[in-house]
Amino acid sequence: MDSQRKIVTASPENSETPLETVASWVTPNRLFFVRNHFVVPPGDRAHWELSLEGRVARQKRWTFEALAAMPQHSVFATVECAGNGRSFLREKAAGVQWGAGAIGHAEWTGVRLRDLLEPAGLAASALEVVFEGADQGTEPDHPTPMYFSRSLPLAKALDPDTLIALRMNGDWLDGNHGAPMRLFVPGWYGVASVKWLRRIRVIDHAYPGYFQTKKYSIERITSSGRRQLPLGPGIVKSEILQPAPNASVGVGTNRIAGIAWAGEERVSRVDVSTDGGRSWHAAHLKGLQQTYSWCHWESLWTVDSPGDFSLMARAHTESGQTQPFEYDASNLGYLINVIVPRVVHVTSQEQAPAAFADDRSWADAMLAFSEENRRHSLDVELAFTGGEGI
Ligand SMILES: Nc1nc2c(c(=O)[nH]1)N[C@H]1C(S)=C(S)[C@@H](COP(=O)(O)O)O[C@H]1N2
Numbered sequence: 153m154d155s156q157r158k159i160v161t162a163s164p165e166n167s168e169t170p171l172e173t174v175a176s177w178v179t180p181n182r183l184f185f186v187r188n189h190f191v192v193p194p195g196d197r198a199h200w201e202l203s204l205e206g207r208v209a210r211q212k213r214w215t216f217e218a219l220a221a222m223p224q225h226s227v228f229a230t231v232e233c234a235g236n237g238r239s240f241l242r243e244k245a246a247g248v249q250w251g252a253g254a255i256g257h258a259e260w261t262g263v264r265l266r267d268l269l270e271p272a273g274l275a276a277s278a279l280e281v282v283f284e285g286a287d288q289g290t291e292p293d294h295p296t297p298m299y300f301s302r303s304l305p306l307a308k309a310l311d312p313d314t315l316i317a318l319r320m321n322g323d324w325l326d327g328n329h330g331a332p333m334r335l336f337v338p339g340w341y342g343v344a345s346v347k348w349l350r351r352i353r354v355i356d357h358a359y360p361g362y363f364q365t366k367k368y369s370i371e372r373i374t375s376s377g378r379r380q381l382p383l384g385p386g387i388v389k390s391e392i393l394q395p396a397p398n399a400s401v402g403v404g405t406n407r408i409a410g411i412a413w414a415g416e417e418r419v420s421r422v423d424v425s426t427d428g429g430r431s432w433h434a435a436h437l438k439g440l441q442q443t444y445s446w447c448h449w450e451s452l453w454t455v456d457s458p459g460d461f462s463l464m465a466r467a468h469t470e471s472g473q474t475q476p477f478e479y480d481a482s483n484l485g486y487l488i489n490v491i492v493p494r495v496v497h498v499t500s501q502e503q504a505p506a507a508f509a510d511d512r513s514w515a516d517a518m519l520a521f522s523e524e525n526r527r528h529s530l531d532v533e534l535a536f537t538g539g540e541g542i
């Protein structure tokens with residue numbers, strides 16, 4: 153059977169990338185996880201307009217066609233939902249009970265946000281930029297309807313890699329991933345990348361939006377005491393993809409493989425333990441290691457007697473960030489990078505010895521993908537029929 157997204161809630165769709173069957177560097181769009189708070193709004197390219205207002209000298213409006221005709225920029229980046237892995241927490245936290253799959257990696261293409269903001273003339277008082285989607289609804293603690301919206305600090309909004317994305321892996325965005333356009337904020341949790349983007353507003357104060365004060369915020373000690381702050385950049389994390397939870401493997405040499413990522417940073421090392429955290433050894437990092445993107449890793453494990461084993465992976469960054477053994481409760485059910493032991497059973501059956509996958513072919517596959525995408529003409533003549541939708 154074809155692999156499919158793993159549905160967590162059907163309506164609105166919240167679904168996971170089937171990580172155990174999608175081991176490629178780039179996640180195919182149809183398998184890429186979906187996090188929707190409200191019903192997907194109609195994403196009609198022919199009639200879509202994006203507006204810019206607030207603390208700018210000149211208000212602006214763009215059609216989809218106008219943005220598609222501007223210079224395009226591409227960024228490879230991993231997107232993780234801030235609640236990814238919530239179902240593994242020992243103390244249950246409210247929210248969608250995600251397994252490990254609220255994550256994916258894609259090439260995002262569109263217009264640099266700063267190419268829209270700078271020509272509009274930012275006021276000296278500009279502090280944050282608010283992004284509003286076309287989807288709306290209510291939450292149990294917010295019974296009046298609201299549009300999904302969130303803000304970015306000005307510096308991240310002006311970062312050359314922050315995009316208004318029109319394409320994902322070379323194809324126009326599909327409905328679930330924000331068609332016809334979304335904000336794309338590489339290195340930050342998915343919540344920052346507002347889908348079905350319709351309105352941009354430059355403001356001179358801290359935005360008190362629901363999705364960064366009531367939800368998607370974390371507790372931190374600041375100069376003015378303990379405060380709840382909007383969550384933003386991703387933190388370092390890894391996931392074991394192989395062997396699967398509770399898998400049975402034979403004695404001999406087995407392959408342990410997985411992924412690791414670190415928000416705006418680069419993964420520098422992944423350590424693996426096969427004895428419940430008593431001893432660790434460095435895994436082999438494969439292919440490209442770059443900021444924003446997950447990297448694959450693997451390790452060979454020779455085991456000569458049967459039994460139950462507890463496998464762990466622990467990723468590190470160049471700046472010394474690493475994964476904790478205990479969940480930090482001040483993260484309020486988000487930023488879940490605690491090490492989750494993976495129990496596997498070793499049987500007395502002899503295992504055909506595993507070997508490292510070929511490094512060269514991995515790098516080649518990544519580069520071929522990127523080349524292929526660049527062959528798509530990004531400034532094609534757009535001929536849309538009214539109501540074509542997504
Ligand atoms: N307009 C809008 N944007 C949104 C959301 C949403 O519900 N509405 N969900 C956010 C969250 S929490 C995540 S994790 C990402 C998920 O992006 P994806 O569904 O394309 O994987 O979109 C973000 N952008």
Ligand SMILES: [Mo]
Binds near residue numbers: 187232233234235343
């Ligand atoms: Mo999310």
